[in-house]
Every structure is written in structure tokens, then in C-alpha cells.
Amino acid sequence: MPFLTPSMYGRQFSLLLIPVLVFCSCAKDEPIGPDLGGLFGELELLSDFGHNMPNGVHFEDEETVDFSANFNLEVDYTLSFIGQSSGATYSISGKSTNLSGISWGGECNAVFFRPMEWVHCVLEFEDHPDNTQIDSVFVWEQPDLSISGVLLTSFEEPSSFSLTSGDFTDHLETAVNTLEAVEGTTYVSGIGTGPATWYGAIRILTNQGDLSNMEVSSSFLNLHARSELEGSATVIKVFEDSNDDGIIDAGQDEVFTTKLPIIADGEWHRMNLPLSNLALDLSGNNVSVNGGVLDLEKALRIDITFSQLGTSDGTFGFDVDYVILTPDFPF
Ligand SMILES: [Ca+2]
Ligand SMILES: [Ca+2]
Numbered sequence: 001m002p003f004l005t006p007s008m009y010g011r012q013f014s015l016l017l018i019p020v021l022v023f024c025s026c027a028k029d030e031p032i033g034p035d036l037g038g039l040f041g042e043l044e045l046l047s048d049f050g051h052n053m054p055n056g057v058h059f060e061d062e063e064t065v066d067f068s069a070n071f072n073l074e075v076d077y078t079l080s081f082i083g084q085s086s087g088a089t090y091s092i093s094g095k096s097t098n099l100s101g102i103s104w105g106g107e108c109n110a111v112f113f114r115p116m117e118w119v120h121c122v123l124e125f126e127d128h129p130d131n132t133q134i135d136s137v138f139v140w141e142q143p144d145l146s147i148s149g150v151l152l153t154s155f156e157e158p159s160s161f162s163l164t165s166g167d168f169t170d171h172l173e174t175a176v177n178t179l180e181a182v183e184g185t186t187y188v189s190g191i192g193t194g195p196a197t198w199y200g201a202i203r204i205l206t207n208q209g210d211l212s213n214m215e216v217s218s219s220f221l222n223l224h225a226r227s228e229l230e231g232s233a234t235v236i237k238v239f240e241d242s243n244d245d246g247i248i249d250a251g252q253d254e255v256f257t258t259k260l261p262i263i264a265d266g267e268w269h270r271m272n273l274p275l276s277n278l279a280l281d282l283s284g285n286n287v288s289v290n291g292g293v294l295d296l297e298k299a300l301r302i303d304i305t306f307s308q309l310g311t312s313d314g315t316f317g318f319d320v321d322y323v324i325l326t327p328d329f330p331f
Pocket of ligand 1: 154155156181182183184185186187321322
């Protein structure tokens with residue numbers, strides 16, 4: 001398929017809008033339902049709905065799409081963004097006589113907007129359904145995740161993580177250059193079979209960013225996961241260097257863990273783990289050193305383990321994309 005430039009797409013989109021506009025003007029002659037204009041006053045746009053990025057937006061450079069429109073009255077509105085290839089969505093609601101100060105920096109709901117994607121911008125008015133406005137914006141690339149917190153890995157950089165397999169691992173590998181990734185073009189996929197609770201792990205060294213400003217009580221570990229295998233789970237493990245010798249010593253340093261179920265509907269889901277949910281792990285020969293309290297400044301490594309909820313003999317696993325730590329709010 002030939003690549004459409006923003007201006008080419010704009011023309012096609014305008015042509016598509018003509019029947020919509022004709023339909024709207026016809027519908028106005030014969031209103032269906034209550035006369036909302038009589039209840040709330042007729043809404044008029046005193047200036048057109050539009051935005052400041054006709055040539056597309058570079059979220060990576062922290063550009064934002066700034067919207068404009070002026071109304072003849074104060075009105076409830078919802079501005080929705082719908083990715084045409086990713087299916088990603090996001091919306092902003094408000095009540096005002098204009099859209100000044102309303103901007104979009106690439107925020108999203110369940111999945112991310114994709115690089116090189118057309119996004120429809122739909123402005124709707126709850127009390128004035130005939131006044132819906134549509135525009136579109138071209139997204140050149142995704143926002144830089146590291147703006148939101150400490151990005152431990154997005155899996156795009158092979159040096160930012162390592163993979164460890166075991167006896168029950170079927171496969172554990174990176175999927176590269178794929179539109180299936182929820183962030184960028186790379187994610188990790190792990191599957192194992194057998195009556196085990198460890199099918200392999202992603203190991204991430206925590207020197208990817210400064211954790212000293214992050215409080216355990218108010219911070220989150222965030223990732224995206226996807227699975228079709230019922231009963232799959234991940235065990236998150238944080239390894240401390242409790243005795244400050246620069247290495248992780250089994251039986252001498254504290255380990256903190258928690259197990260999270262993975263939704264098995266085949267779709268990508270955001271997962272947000274409050275770091276305060278991590279509990280001291282005293283299994284095996286693990287120990288309590290400095291009172292069993294997680295100290296992020298001593299954290300050396302985080303493992304994302306492929307596991308299952310129980311101990312049954314089956315096949316379990318999931319895909320995972322990016323791991324980011326955020327202070328104060330989940331990502
Ligand atoms: Ca990625
Ligand atoms: Ca140590």
C-alpha cells in the first residue's frame with residue numbers, strides 16, 4: 001500500500017466527512033427526541049475545532065497537540081483520541097466556552113498509540129449530539145517513556161536486560177521488529193511446561209536510573225503483559241545488596257517478592273504493582289538482614305519471573321513489554 005502523507009490523508013478524510021456533514025444538516029430539519037436546543041440553548045462554534053500540528057506530532061521531542069475552538073456558551077465536552085491502527089484510546093473531558101489550554105502529549109488508556117499512526121480526534125458534546133466535530137493528527141513516534149519515571153527496560157536495548165532459562169522453559173526470547181509490541185518494536189515472550197513455579201526470568205539491573213528519590217510506600221512498578229494461557233502468573237523479585245559488598249549473595253542479602261496473576265484473554269493489559277506489596281522472601285535460605293524492609297537504594301536487580309498461580313502440570317507463560325518505576329502514581 002502506498003504511504004499516505006499527512007496532507008494526502010487529510011484530503012481523503014475531508015471527502016469522507018462530506019456525507020457525514022450532509023447527514024447532520026438533514027437530521028437537523030427533522031429532530032428525533034427532545035428539543036435539546038430548547039433545554040440548553042443552541043450550541044454554535046464561534047471558531048473552528050482544530051489543532052496546531054498539521055504536519056504531525058513528535059511526542060519524542062515532548063511536543064504536544066494543542067487544541068482550539070470557541071463556543072457561544074459554556075458546554076460539557078469530551079475530546080477522544082482513537083488510534084487508527086493500534087486501536088489505542090484516550091479522552092479528555094471538561095466544561096468550558098473554549099478549548100484553550102487543552103493539549104494531548106500522547107497519553108493513552110490500555111495500549112499505546114503507535115509510531116506512524118493516524119489518530120482521530122473526536123469532539124463530542126453530551127447535550128448537543130448534532131455538533132460532533134472530527135479532526136485527525138499524525139503521530140510520528142511514541143512519547144519517551146523515561147519522562148514518566150525510571151525506565152528499567154523497554155526491551156528495545158538488548159544490554160538493558162538478560163534472560164535466564166531453566167529445565168521447564170519451552171521458549172524465552174525477544175520478539176523484535178514487530179507491530180505486536182505495545183511499546184516500540186520489541187517485547188519478551190516466555191512459556192514453560194511442567195509442574196513448576198519457575199519457567200525462566202527476565203533479569204534487570206537497577207542501575208538504569210536513580211532510585212534515590214523514590215519511596216517504597218508511594219512508588220509503583222509498571223509493565224504491560226499479555227497471555228492466552230490460563231493460570232499464568234509472574235513473580236516479581238527485588239534483590240538487595242543488604243551487606244553493601246556490591247554483589248547479590250544468597251543467604252546474606254534480602255529478597256522481596258510478590259506474585260501477580262496475568263489476565264489470559266490474549267490482550268495487552270497494564271499492570272501496576274505498589275512497591276509496598278513486595279514482602280520479604282524467607283523461602284530457601286533467604287534471610288532477614290536489616291529488619292525485612294525494602295531499601296531501594298540497596299536494590300541491585302529486579303527479576304520478572306515466568307510462573308503459574310498454582311503448582312499444576314500445564315503450560316504457562318506470557319508476553320511482557322517495558323518495566324518502569326514511577327513515584328507517586330501508577331503509569
Ligand atoms: Ca518495547
Ligand atoms: Ca551483597
